[in-house]
Amino acid sequence: MEALRLTGVVKRFGDFTAVDDLSFAVAPGEVFGFLGGNGAGKTTSLRMVLDILRPDAGTIMVMGRPPGRSASPDLGFLPEERGLYRSMTAIDTIVYFGRLKGMAAASARREGMALLERFGLAGFARTSVEKLSKGMAQKVQLATAIVNTPKLLLLDEPFSGLDPVNQALLEEVILNAARNGAAVVFSTHVMQHAERLCDRLLFLAHGRKQFEGTQDEARAALPVQLTLTANRSPAALAGVAEAHEAGTGEDGWHDWDVRLEPGGDPGRLLELCTANGFPLRRFEQRRASMHDVFLHIVGGAEARS
Amino acid sequence: MIKHILLVAAREYRQIASTRSFWLTLLIIPLALAAGPVLSRFADKAHTETIMLVDQSGGGVGSAIAHRIELDRQRQVMDALSHYVDRHDLRRAAPDAAWTRKGRWYSDADVAAFIASGGQKAAVARIAAVSQGDADAFEAPNQDYRIVETPAAITAAPPGAIDGLLAPWLRPADKSGHKPIDYVVLIPHDFGTSPVVRLWANGVPRASFVSTLQGVLTSQLRTRYLLANGVAGPTAAAAASLAPAIGVTTPPEGSGRERVVIRSILPLISAYILLMSLILSGSWMLQGAIEERNNKLIETVLACITPNELMYGKLVGTVAVGLSMIATWVICGLFAAFATHGAIADLIRPALEPVSTPGSIAAILFFFVAGYLMVSMIFLVIGATSDSMREAQGFLTPVLLVIMLPVTLLVQAVLRDSGGPIVEFLTWFPLYTPFAVLARLGTGIPTWEMLGSAATLLIFILIEVVALGRIFRASLLSGGGRPSLAELARLVRRPG
Numbered sequence: 001m002e003a004l005r006l007t008g009v010v011k012r013f014g015d016f017t018a019v020d021d022l023s024f025a026v027a028p029g030e031v032f033g034f035l036g037g038n039g040a041g042k043t044t045s046l047r048m049v050l051d052i053l054r055p056d057a058g059t060i061m062v063m064g065r066p067p068g069r070s071a072s073p074d075l076g077f078l079p080e081e082r083g084l085y086r087s088m089t090a091i092d093t094i095v096y097f098g099r100l101k102g103m104a105a106a107s108a109r110r111e112g113m114a115l116l117e118r119f120g121l122a123g124f125a126r127t128s129v130e131k132l133s134k135g136m137a138q139k140v141q142l143a144t145a146i147v148n149t150p151k152l153l154l155l156d157e158p159f160s161g162l163d164p165v166n167q168a169l170l171e172e173v174i175l176n177a178a179r180n181g182a183a184v185v186f187s188t189h190v191m192q193h194a195e196r197l198c199d200r201l202l203f204l205a206h207g208r209k210q211f212e213g214t215q216d217e218a219r220a221a222l223p224v225q226l227t228l229t230a231n232r233s234p235a236a237l238a239g240v241a242e243a244h245e246a247g248t249g250e251d252g253w254h255d256w257d258v259r260l261e262p263g264g265d266p267g268r269l270l271e272l273c274t275a276n277g278f279p280l281r282r283f284e285q286r287r288a289s290m291h292d293v294f295l296h297i298v299g300g301a302e303a304r305s
Numbered sequence: 306m307i308k309h310i311l312l313v314a315a316r317e318y319r320q321i322a323s324t325r326s327f328w329l330t331l332l333i334i335p336l337a338l339a340a341g342p343v344l345s346r347f348a349d350k351a352h353t354e355t356i357m358l359v360d361q362s363g364g365g366v367g368s369a370i371a372h373r374i375e376l377d378r379q380r381q382v383m384d385a386l387s388h389y390v391d392r393h394d395l396r397r398a399a400p401d402a403a404w405t406r407k408g409r410w411y412s413d414a415d416v417a418a419f420i421a422s423g424g425q426k427a428a429v430a431r432i433a434a435v436s437q438g439d440a441d442a443f444e445a446p447n448q449d450y451r452i453v454e455t456p457a458a459i460t461a462a463p464p465g466a467i468d469g470l471l472a473p474w475l476r477p478a479d480k481s482g483h484k485p486i487d488y489v490v491l492i493p494h495d496f497g498t499s500p501v502v503r504l505w506a507n508g509v510p511r512a513s514f515v516s517t518l519q520g521v522l523t524s525q526l527r528t529r530y531l532l533a534n535g536v537a538g539p540t541a542a543a544a545a546s547l548a549p550a551i552g553v554t555t556p557p558e559g560s561g562r563e564r565v566v567i568r569s570i571l572p573l574i575s576a577y578i579l580l581m582s583l584i585l586s587g588s589w590m591l592q593g594a595i596e597e598r599n600n601k602l603i604e605t606v607l608a609c610i611t612p613n614e615l616m617y618g619k620l621v622g623t624v625a626v627g628l629s630m631i632a633t634w635v636i637c638g639l640f641a642a643f644a645t646h647g648a649i650a651d652l653i654r655p656a657l658e659p660v661s662t663p664g665s666i667a668a669i670l671f672f673f674v675a676g677y678l679m680v681s682m683i684f685l686v687i688g689a690t691s692d693s694m695r696e697a698q699g700f701l702t703p704v705l706l707v708i709m710l711p712v713t714l715l716v717q718a719v720l721r722d723s724g725g726p727i728v729e730f731l732t733w734f735p736l737y738t739p740f741a742v743l744a745r746l747g748t749g750i751p752t753w754e755m756l757g758s759a760a761t762l763l764i765f766i767l768i769e770v771v772a773l774g775r776i777f778r779a780s781l782l783s784g785g786g787r788p789s790l791a792e793l794a795r796l797v798r799r800p801g
Contacts (some may be wrong), residue, residue, distance in 0.1 A: 052607045069611055079608075083602045100312055100606070
């Protein structure tokens with residue numbers, strides 16, 4: 001059973017369409033990146049999954065059921081804008097949210113203490129939130145999201161505002177949850193995290209899905225880019241869309257940035273060079289970063305709008 | 306749903322109960338109850354004023370003034386004794402004596418008989434004979450006036466020297482350690498032929514003192530006038546003391562205006578406590594709602610529970626806080642009343658009568674809870690639509706004024722025992738119904754009116770929860786500052 005499925009979901013606020021015909025599915029154990037710029041519709045989509053907002057059209061299924069608070073025992077959620085009750089202690093906060101998600105008080109306390117131990121905060125369990133540092137409070141909030149060992153973990157811009165140590169901790173939490181069979185959906189506009197963590201990605205722009213698939217599939221959408229070292233321009237070779245000189249070497253050899261035509265095969269170009277006696281000292285395929293892929297796919301949509 | 310509501314309510318309760326202001330507020334009334342009698346005791350002791358009577362006319366006038374003051378003092382003692390025996394059910398100590406009959410006016414003859422029969426000392430002995438030690442000791446009220454001895458030099462002083470001789474008594478030097486005399490009354494040697502009498506007062510004299518003085522001096526002047534015109538001494542004295550025998554008829558004990566006041570004490574206190582406690586607990590809830598908005602908590606909470614569960618939880622938590630405060634105050638009040646056997650108990654026993662029937666208790670509980678729900682809902686919406694306490698004040702101040710001002714009018718109207726259109730309006734206007742019905746329980750409110758206003762109030766609360774609930778839900782995740790009134794009206798019309 002899929003942990004989450006959205007089919008043709010639309011959400012409008014007056015004349016503004018925040019989410020437009022959005023469909024995707026996330027399987028258990030999968031880390032799913034929900035990528036888009038500011039105002040792309042990521043938070044609105046997650047709020048619909050949580051039943052905080054209702055879609056105007058389309059259907060949403062969470063753990064095989066329509067969204068609702070009955071699903072909260074299986075859900076973990078970390079919002080983009082974070083905050084806690086300042087006068088409550090760390091452990092009481094975790095227990096409170098655990099109980100709101102249907103846990104018994106004793107097990108919420110046990111799990112909460114285990115999480116605080118894991119996050120290095122066991123000594124601060126009885127400290128009120130207002131006396132914790134910002135980083136500590138963020139760990140407590142993360143603990144409130146995962147205290148119930150959720151089957152679907154929704155993280156809205158989880159890395160924003162975290163220092164590098166806490167970012168590493170959060171990455172470990174995400175991977176650990178997925179290893180234990182949870183579906184993890186996280187929204188971000190920082191591509192490095194997506195690149196490191198995601199099994200599959202969805203690019204969103206102006207509420208519409210621009211791409212969904214694996215990282216390799218995303219990169220395949222981008223024309224292949226090569227770096228060649230040759231003693232003449234490769235621009236005339238069949239399949240080459242663009243070639244720009246990138247540097248000058250010795251004895252007339254030059255570095256060239258080469259972009260193939262869409263669908264072009266770098267192996268075919270190498271074969272062609274060999275067959276035609278086109279001399280090469282270097283033939284290197286450059287792996288496109290997710291940042292480039294995102295700009296290529298979403299940037300076009302942004303520009304079109 | 307119920308579990309979520311109770312969890313939210315318990316958290317709200319704990320949050321409010323963990324604040325210092327909650328405990329301070331909770332303790333203020335018991336402390337005031339404890340401090341009141343102590344302070345009043347000090348205040349009473351400072352009340353006795355001193356009088357020096359300088360009688361240069363032969364001594365008879367000064368004695369008459371002193372006698373009058375003593376009679377008035379003994380009348381006070383008799384009145385206090387009558388309340389004491391009534392409170393401790395000790396009338397059997399002297400069933401025929403005037404001082405065991407509470408609430409009547411004691412004539413000079415009654416007072417004279419009381420003095421002749423041994424006064425306070427004899428009365429206390431008779432009480433002790435029947436009380437078997439179950440009554441606390443009787444304490445006479447502080448006397449209003451005390452007559453000090455007049456130095457012979459002052460009595461004999463010529464008119465030109467008297468101001469100088471009195472100066473150290475009226476304005477003693479700081480180092481002397483003497484307190485200034487409050488009043489000096491000079492009756493000159495020619496009093497009778499001349500009506501002039503001098504009074505030195507250390508401040509504005511009490512009206513009652515001047516009135517007493519005037520009564521005695523008038524009587525003395527008349528006697529001397531009649532004697533000077535050939536009327537025989539006994540006849541002149543009798544004529545001067547002629548006074549109408551006013552037969553005072555007071556309502557039976559515990560009726561009339563006294564009844565209205567006594568029976569209205571607890572209902573009025575209930576209405577006032579309701580007002581104060583819901584304003585306090587409503588303010589705490591409002592702060593909590595603002596904190597949730599400020600600290601970006603709402604989204605996390607709404608991922609687990611519905612907006613309605615959050616709203617009902619907060620309302621239940623606030624009602625629980627308010628009822629806890631009231632329960633604490635009531636327990637402290639009852640403890641103080643029955644532990645002291647003092648004036649509080651004296652008042653409370655008859656005052657309990659209108660609020661001790663099952664119907665009255667049910668009505669009090671209903672209107673307390675309904676009042677809480679109605680006003681807390683308003684506070685909750687103000688909190689949900691405000692990003693800061695400063696922003697909330699913009700709504701809060703007018704709301705508090707609208708609630709509090711008519712309630713003040715209501716209290717005065719009930720104490721005057723006047724029904725009238727204002728009281729009727731406040732009874733039927735839902736915003737004031739809980740206060741008006743609670744306040745009127747003492748004077749009596751027809752059952753049909755109570756049930757009708759309760760039904761109206763319930764309908765109003767339902768409409769309020771639906772309408773303001775829409776604003777609450779719509780405001781939870783909105784940003785951008787306080788909504789305008791037009792925006793609020795639009796939210797009320799449109800379901801979320």
